[in-house]
Amino acid sequence: MNDISKVQKIMEEFAGRTGLGAGGHASKRYLWTDAFAVCNFLELFHRTGVKKYLQYALELVDQVHNILGRHREDDPRSGWISGLDENEGMAHPTLGGLRIGKKLNERKRSEVYDERLEWERDGQYFHYLTKWMHALNRVANMTGDQKYNRWAIELARAAHSKFVYEAAGSGQKRMYWKMSIDLSYPLVSAMGQHDALDGYITYLQLMTTAAADRQISADTGLDAEIADTMDICKDMGFSTDDPLGIGGLLSDACRVAQLMTGSGLQLDAILSKLLHGAREGLDAFMLTDALSYPGRYRLAFRELGLAIGLHAAEKTEAMISESGKSFVDPVFLSGQLESLAPYFYLSSEIENFWLQDGNQKSDTWTEHIDINSVMLATSMAPDGYLMIGNMP
Numbered sequence: 405m406n407d408i409s410k411v412q413k414i415m416e417e418f419a420g421r422t423g424l425g426a427g428g429h430a431s432k433r434y435l436w437t438d439a440f441a442v443c444n445f446l447e448l449f450h451r452t453g454v455k456k457y458l459q460y461a462l463e464l465v466d467q468v469h470n471i472l473g474r475h476r477e478d479d480p481r482s483g484w485i486s487g488l489d490e491n492e493g494m495a496h497p498t499l500g501g502l503r504i505g506k507k508l509n510e511r512k513r514s515e516v517y518d519e520r521l522e523w524e525r526d527g528q529y530f531h532y533l534t535k536w537m538h539a540l541n542r543v544a545n546m547t548g549d550q551k552y553n554r555w556a557i558e559l560a561r562a563a564h565s566k567f568v569y570e571a572a573g574s575g576q577k578r579m580y581w582k583m584s585i586d587l588s589y590p591l592v593s594a595m596g597q598h599d600a601l602d603g604y605i606t607y608l609q610l611m612t613t614a615a616a617d618r619q620i621s622a623d624t625g626l627d628a629e630i631a632d633t634m635d636i637c638k639d640m641g642f643s644t645d646d647p648l649g650i651g652g653l654l655s656d657a658c659r660v661a662q663l664m665t666g667s668g669l670q671l672d673a674i675l676s677k678l679l680h681g682a683r684e685g686l687d688a689f690m691l692t693d694a695l696s697y698p699g700r701y702r703l704a705f706r707e708l709g710l711a712i713g714l715h716a717a718e719k720t721e722a723m724i725s726e727s728g729k730s731f732v733d734p735v736f737l738s739g740q741l742e743s744l745a746p747y748f749y750l751s752s753e754i755e756n757f758w759l760q761d762g763n764q765k766s767d768t769w770t771e772h773i774d775i776n777s778v779m780l781a782t783s784m785a786p787d788g789y790l791m792i793g794n795m796p
Contacts, residue, residue: 407784408451410759414781415444415460418774423467424460433471434505437775438464439535440789444781446546447788458547465543465552468536469497472505475585476526479509485586486562498559501528501566501587502536510585527591528583530567533559534602538792541606541613545793550617556610557626562587564603564629568636577636579603597644598652600636604674605656605663607633609792612667642681645688648706651713653682654744655790658716658723662792665727672732679720679740682713686747695753699763705772708758708779711751715786717744755783 418424418441423431445461448454473493475481484493486500493499506526511517537556544553566587571578579599582592607626614620642653657678663669689710694702721741728734757763758780769776782789 408448411444411781411785412448412452414777415441415448415457418778418781419460422774424463425456431467431471432774433468434774435468435472435502435529435532435536436504437778438468438505439532439539440778440782442539443542443789444778444785445788446542447785450546450788451785461543462547465540468502469555472503473497473500476503476509479585481586487586496555496558498536498540498555499562501533501559501563501583503527503585504529504532511591513589522582522592525591527585528563528587530563530579530581530583530599531596531602533563534599534606537606537610538789541610541792542788544613550614550619553610553613553617554619557614557620557624560603560607560610560626560629561624564626564632567599568629568632577632579636597640598642598649598656600633600640601642601656602652604630604633604637605659608663608669609659612663612669612792642677643684643688644681645685645692646706647689647694648709650682650685650689651709651711651716653678653685654713654720655716657682658720658790659792661720661723665723665730666793668730670732672737675731676737676740679717679737679744682717683740683743686744690747695750695757699757699766700768702766702768703772704758704769704776705779707754708776708783711754711783712779712786712789714744714748714751715783716790717741718748719790721745751783755780 420429422433423429442461442464445457445464449457449461474484483490484497484500485503486493486496488496488499503526506524508525510527511522511525537559540552540556544550566583567579568577569580570576579595580590580592581594581596581599583590607630611626614625644650657675660671660675660678664671664675695707721738724731724734724737724741731737758769758776763769
């Protein structure tokens with residue numbers, strides 16, 4: 405079985421488990437996983453021409469909006485979390501943000517904070533919302549229907565207005581890490597290391613697509629949001645030894661390189677900073693020797709995030725080689741990527757480990773089967789997720 409056949413099998417099993425298509429299963433939606441799944445289905449449609457995969461992608465968008473854009477079934481509130489009426493909510497399904505999709509309801513204002521339990525509680529994460537913005541943007545570019553990018557921009561404006569705040573006494577902008585379902589109060593006040601970075605790059609991506617949309621005007625754009633996120637992340641370090649975080653840096657670098665080659669944006673400084681942070685992080689991660697552990701001690705989706713990022717780094721290397729004039733100092737950037745090249749083999753090593761039946765029987769795989777399997781599929785066929793323009 406070749407890689408694309410394996411990806412088809414993985415994604416069709418995911419569709420069946422989570423209620424896509426005519427399988428009859430109840431819909432089970434989780435925002436992070438579904439963002440990657442949308443991109444995977446677009447890639448399968450692009451690679452095979454089978455319309456079912458495009459239909460899956462569009463149905464998944466509708467399900468996410470109609471489930472995660474509304475209050476939970478165990479919540480006394482009902483309807484769209486934006487507070488819009490039914491018709492307006494259908495027209496603007498992202499104006500209230502989107503729930504994570506966790507099993508437990510959110511922590512109320514009066515409840516005591518429990519760090520362990522908070523991981524199982526619903527709410528909104530900014531870094532999940534940026535993943536969904538990216539997925540909607542990919543649908544817009546694949547189908548030519550700009551409504552998906554407009555929904556992404558509406559989500560960006562809504563989320564930014566609630567997650568970003570001015571720190572008392574300092575005048576500096578900061579971001580909450582987790583907000584309540586209706587975005588009315590923070591659930592975790594600490595700031596995610598890469599949230600502002602993800603916002604900045606994603607906002608630029610959305611506005612690049614919006615340049616061809618006559619229905620987007622200056623007052624519905626993201627200029628203020630771009631300025632905020634750029635200011636927040638300018639003094640932040642990006643280095644992390646978390647494999648998912650490292651992979652995110654490399655995937656972001658690939659998006660930045662595409663914005664530079666496709667739209668002429670001058671982003672050399674942030675591209676270099678991303679590559680530097682990823683290299684530092686990889687060096688630190690490899691010292692842990694975590695990839696030598698048995699499957700029961702490993703989290704597949706975090707490792708697969710790294711594998712996806714390493715595929716992204718290879719694409720970035722090729723872009724700089726082919727379009728050097730888009731970069732101020734392509735020689736320096738190429739040198740940074742050459743320093744990452746000794747790690748490129750890890751992507752296939754991680755994929756092959758998690759393709760093994762024995763490792764897929766471990767508790768760490770089966771307990772997170774949807775996110776693990778979808779990100780494995782992304783790593784095996786990454787272009788649907790990594791490429792931000794129209795597919796070639």
